[in-house]
Amino acid sequence: MTDAAALAALAGRHLDLISAPFTLPRSRVLVFRSEDGVRVHTSEYERRLSDCRVLDSLVVMDAEGEELPVADVLPGKVTFGRTEGRDSSRFARSTTSGDSRSLSERSDETKRVDPPSTSEAEVTLTFADPSTLSLGGPAGSRVRLQHPDGRAEEHPLERGIRLHVAADRSVSVEPGDHTAALAATDRIWSDWFAKCPLVRDDLQEMAAFCWWVLGANIVELPSLGDARAIVPSKIGYVGLWQWDAYFIAVGLRHGDPELAREQLEIAFRFPGADGQLPDVVHELGVLATSDDLPESDRANLRRAGSQIADPSAPVPLTKPPLAAWALRKVLEAEDAPDWAREQLARVIRSQEWWFSGSDLDHDGMPEYGHPYSSGLDDSPIFDGQLPTAAPDLGAYLVRQDLEIAALLEQYEPGADVTRFRERAAVTQDLLLQMWSSDRERFLAYGGGEPQLSDTIVGLMPLLTGTLPGTIASALHAAIDDPSRYALAWGLPTVAASDPDFSAERMWRGPIWVNTNTLIAEGLEASGYPERARELREQTVALVVHGGGPHEYFNPRTGQKADRATTAFGWSAALFIDLAVGLSR
Structure with missing residues (x-):
């Protein structure tokens, strides 16, 4: 794991999707945790989040139709999946004080806690570009989108889909290469964290x-x-x-x-x-x-x-x-x-x-x-x-x-x-x-x-x-x-x-x-x-x-x-x- 990846993983410990949303440099799209998944807003001058609703909920489901919770967040992706065997204190750590271990020691823990790649049993959310979210997952997995006007729609995720957020906050859905989107977003954050100052x-x-x-x-x-x-x-x-x-x-x-x-x-x-x-x-x-x-x-x-x-x-x-x-x-x-x-x-x-x-x-x-x-x-x-x-x-x-x-x-x-x-x-x-x-x-x-x-x-x-x-x-x-x-x-x-x-x-x-x-x-x-x-x-x-x-x-x-x-x-x-x- 490179230093940039280790630093990104350390930052991810604080990405609770409540006080720190999922977003991308240059993007106006924000993803927050909700009761049954996540919700999506835009970020606009002199407008409250409540006035900038894109999706009131985005709910991920597995092949059996069971809703999958947010299991992990890194700067480049949100992972939905089973929580068994994961670090249950993942999001609690976002409010704890730091420790005195070195970056390399904490990087070792990061390797154990944060999955380095997407499992076949997991669904991930990332960005395809600053105005487009990308979702992908295993066969049978689906996503349910609830729009502010009351409309609901479902889409399969096996081949990957992209949610483009237009200037009027409407969302269009189309197929998309999710693997490419994950790699592109990871490069953006890797380049950014490569510049992060190393401190005490x-x-x-x-x-x-x-x-x-x-x-x-x-x-x-x-x-x-x-x-x-x-x-x-x-x-x-x-x-x-x-x-x-x-x-x-x-x-x-x-x-x-x-x-x-x-x-x-x-x-x-x-x-x-x-x-x-x-x-x-x-x-x-x-x-x-x-x-x-x-x-x-x-x-x-x-x-x-x-x-x-x-x-x-x-x-x-x-x-x-x-x-x-x-x-x-x-x-x-x-x-x-x-x-x-x-x-x-x-x-x-x-x-x-x-x-x-x-x-x-x-x-x-x-x-x-x-x-x-x-x-x-x-x-x-x-x-x-x-x-x-x-x-x-x-x-x-x-x-x-x-x-x-x-x-x-x-x-x-x-x-x-x-x-x-x-x-x-x-x-x-x-x-x-x-x-x-x-x-x-x-x-x-x-x-x-x-x-x-x-x-x-x-x-x-x-x-x-x-x-x-x-x-x-x-x-x-x-x-x-x-x-x-x-x-x-x-x-x-x-x-x-x-x-x-x-x-x-x-x-x-x-x-x-x-x-x-x-x-x-x-x-x-x-x-x-x-x-x-x-x-x-x-x-x-x-x-x-x-x-x-x-x-x-x-x-x-x-x-x-x-x-x-x-x-x-x-x-x-x-x-x-x-x-x-x-x-x-």
Whole structure:
């Protein structure tokens, strides 16, 4: 068994067809477990799975007419068959923590547990191409398809059949070479897992699953030709969000730097005339102002009582300025000078927009004009009036100007970087005005009024690496305070002692892998490398304990929060980035 096959088998241990569906890179077809077999959906921008039904059930039967359950799942195929003699804990393992055995030792177990090929007594499901499923099985086996309109049909599987999913979600059935489909799908996944980073033994299984997540979340966006966008999740987040693209590229660089560069290219491809980068690039265009918001988002905002659901004038929508940070990290993996210069020009224009187009009270410090532009939409810092001046934005702007200066010095020798360094110093002075010496934390200001919630945005100034020692020490102490941020599984997004803390409500308490990662980097930049490593170890342990790279985690239990999305792109990518760093 090759390393790629072993890694694919390790990832397969987490493919439960519930939190992780069966799919293929570039495909919009998703297969989930159902009570009597599996069901099939498509993945579409701003549409719920319930609105994207393809087959309400796909039930496999043997020659005696007995229904065959799902017996095994690998990235390249779903096997239906008898469960006698199989590893009954197969799917239970998807929620257990990793072990300390080496890849070769676990590969040996994989050889024993996962059948290397299809048995004559088994039926398998795979892909023939991104929009076509393929089924095959022994003589007498059949499949029953239940369509959303109530129609049912049965087909024999001995010669193999293909189910083509059309753009309108209708399904056509035709004969097809199932053996060829299995081989083709296996090649796709083998090529993908051949690029999977090898990390510390106790992290390798989860790293393999996270690598699967990144491959599974590749889609094609028709408006971009054959460009490959890695979406946050095929379950609910079908588009390339600017912030997500940065975090995804940072993890992806370790195995596929070319694809990592492609994520940044897409994020940078559609600047406004003033340089503003859009919040989202999706299959219907871009989301760059409140005028572009889909009605579902407006309805959610209205239900929350937000005054910005229907603004009187368009509000720009973007994401925090971490573009240069991501650009630098991707270039560290594989240098590309010409490409770097082209992208850097767009990053600089975006940075200029923040100061010219988002300094809404004209005091020199840009603000968030909309919660969506922060990435932390539900944070209590937005409970006040807009616009919101926030310490995380100030920190990102300081860091970005310094990153731009360093990148220019590397790729444009002789360029004058004085204005970027000088602006970083001015921005930091304004950022320090948000420090409350009484409360010993940074405060956000909504409509000019202080927002007193103790949130993780107040720790982000560590990223500058240039805070006064007393302030950096106070933030370090907050991170180590068990009543505030030093919880068992990492840093809550709102301090546990704060009245606004909620263990389940998105940005009001749950742990996010990206905020943990940024704070760890801030600790290291501010002179606390040991504490940074502890937080990184804590974060990868959280993902392993929680059973996968979920969108966010309950900070009390370390498990997936109830409403969090599973198989989430940036959590997967940053787990890989952290695992690689911790394995050196």
